Amino acid sequence: MRYDELILPDTGQPAITVQVIDKNGFDTWLAAQPDSSQTVTKAQKFTGAPGDIAILPGGKAGQWSVVAGVVDTANLGLWSLAKVAESLPEGQYRLIDADAGEAMIGWMLGHYCYQEYLSEPKMTGHRVLLVKEPGRIANAMLQAAATVLVRDLVNRPAADMGPNALEVEARRIGKAYKAEVAVVSGEALETGYPLIHAVGKAAMREHAPRLIELHWGDDRHPRVAIVGKGITFDSGGLDIKPVSGMRIMKKDMGGAAHALALAELIMAAHLPVRLHMLVAAAENSIAGNAMRPGDVIKSRKGTTVEIDNTDAEGRLVLADALTKAVEDKATLIIDFATLTGAARTALGPDLPAMFSNHDDVASGLLSAANAVSDPVWRMPLWAPYAEMLDSDIADTANSGGSFAGAVTAALFVQKFVPDEIPWVHLDTYAWRPTSKPGRPKGGEALGLRAVFRYLTDTYPVR
CATH class of the missing domain: 3.40.220.10 (Leucine Aminopeptidase, subunit E, domain 1)
Incomplete structure (x- = not known):
């Protein structure tokens, strides 16, 4: 189309x-x-x-x-x-x-209709709308195309949307906008990105994990890091999910899809930023070498993490990617992740849970979300709950138990971002369980246009 x-x-x-x-x-x-x-x-x-x-x-x-x-x-x-x-x-x-x-x-x-695997397409033909606002057409097209990219990537079956496919997509975008793309993959992750390696090593042979980076823009501009969780399929690992929980886990790379689409939006709009996109891509599978509950893994940052639950893997890959963004001196970090079922229980499928360590950034994002009808809902980084992540033998556990799951997940991720760097964490569903006009059941961009509007307000093109 x-x-x-x-x-x-x-x-x-x-x-x-x-x-x-x-x-x-x-x-x-x-x-x-x-x-x-x-x-x-x-x-x-x-x-x-x-x-x-x-x-x-x-x-x-x-x-x-x-x-x-x-x-x-x-x-x-x-x-x-x-x-x-x-x-x-x-x-x-x-x-x-x-x-x-x-x-x-x-x-x-x-x-929009996802029909990559259909023998006969459901939707054909173009209904063209003639408008008297030509100056707004280009921006509308960019945002529609970005939404379509998220939907297409999330809807694609995991067999065809593994970590390698995310790398291919990043390289496509990079080539289109003359950006630099760098990838660390497979066993090379063990020393540099040990948490990503631990999550993805059980699928190493067929779907090797990787850290995908894209750099674009002028070094003189503010450095904005966009980080995406790219778990291309989530079995839950040894803490295996039930059938009902695993059925749509092809969508667990929805954060990566948002990061890729947002990177393309930023570059297409020529925003005056030094873009650093990072996608932590892995399949959380089951094998004899899979990480186990009770294992302790040292992160890229040096923080030791006790694995309380192998199904709390998204925050692990984010931790290493965020550490790299911090090392490269980001002045703003925004991550997207299909991180917790708790966020969906609290807010339902339409509202991404938004956490931030800076009130002014959170306020600006909420205003931007309202302006473009792409709602997000701020949730608290409630410091007293950090004790739920305590470990008897490591610096932290990766899971905080059954209470306040979205909050404790965000608190875990926050451990890898210094307070002085403005940071936003979006726990997004990336999925629609039912269809509405223009929004079919399946993969969906939720929070994408809100963040893009915030960035265009914060870093306007002169």
Whole structure:
């Protein structure tokens, strides 16, 4: 699908019109329609409710138009036009009496359907929206493409999306933007990145773990590190997950997918930063050499970690990657990880849990999230709970037990970031359990556009 062909400047070419209506204006609008349109509207049970659409007859044979219900006609939301884009036949459409705004993104994503493994594609054809806001098209396309990248990577089965595939994707992005890509993989990780090695060594033969780095930008600019958890499949290790918990664990590299997509957004937008992207990629598998509960492993930082639970592996790979970001003098660190089921229990599938050690950064990110309809929810780094991570024989345990799982996971990760470096940790689900217009069941970008907006506000292009 060519998403860059779905939104075009309106130069007056022929198109089917799309009118938006909200509940407050529905009765007035309906009363102004000819009898034929009123009859058709009632037959389709269209009431102007958000997400509803109706097809209206034109004055001549073959002519027709569309009316769509939205929350507020004066301020279209991200998903206001997604169902329209999903439902209509191929053709060109023109929005009347409203500006598309961020609904352009929803229009493009309304075309999304993951069909890499289908014998016959489900969705074909382009529904092109003509808009009078050409200056906003490029940014909308970038954000839609980034969302599609996250979805595609997360939806791909683990057999085809191992650590090597994440490296291939990083090299593709690096080549496109003339960035430097460096990789440490396999047994070479044992001395430099021992926690990543420990998590991935059971799958070493087929899916060797690796630390993937991408560097881009001017050294004179602020150094921003974007870190992604790339567990390409999570069996739980020797603390094996139940069947229900393992079924969608191909998505456990969702943090890496977010990091890759955000890196591409940053480079495409030419943000004035020195970008350092790090993806810690491994498969958490089971074999005779798998890490065991009770093992003690020394991290890259030198902190010794007792393995309380082999299924708490994402924080381990993050720890080594974050240590490298700190060593390279990052001035801001943001990590994405599908880290805990506890975050989903607390906040559900739509709200990434956001932790930060700097209030001003957290406040800025919350404002950015609200501005682009990509919500995150701040959770506390509650210091008294750090004792839950105490170990009798090592500097720390990797798991804090059954209470406050998202908080103790974040507190573990925080051990590897000095207080003086602003840091944000996003515990994101990267998945939709049910479908909505423009948002099919499966892989999803959650928190991606919020962070990108925060970065564009913080480091504006001059």
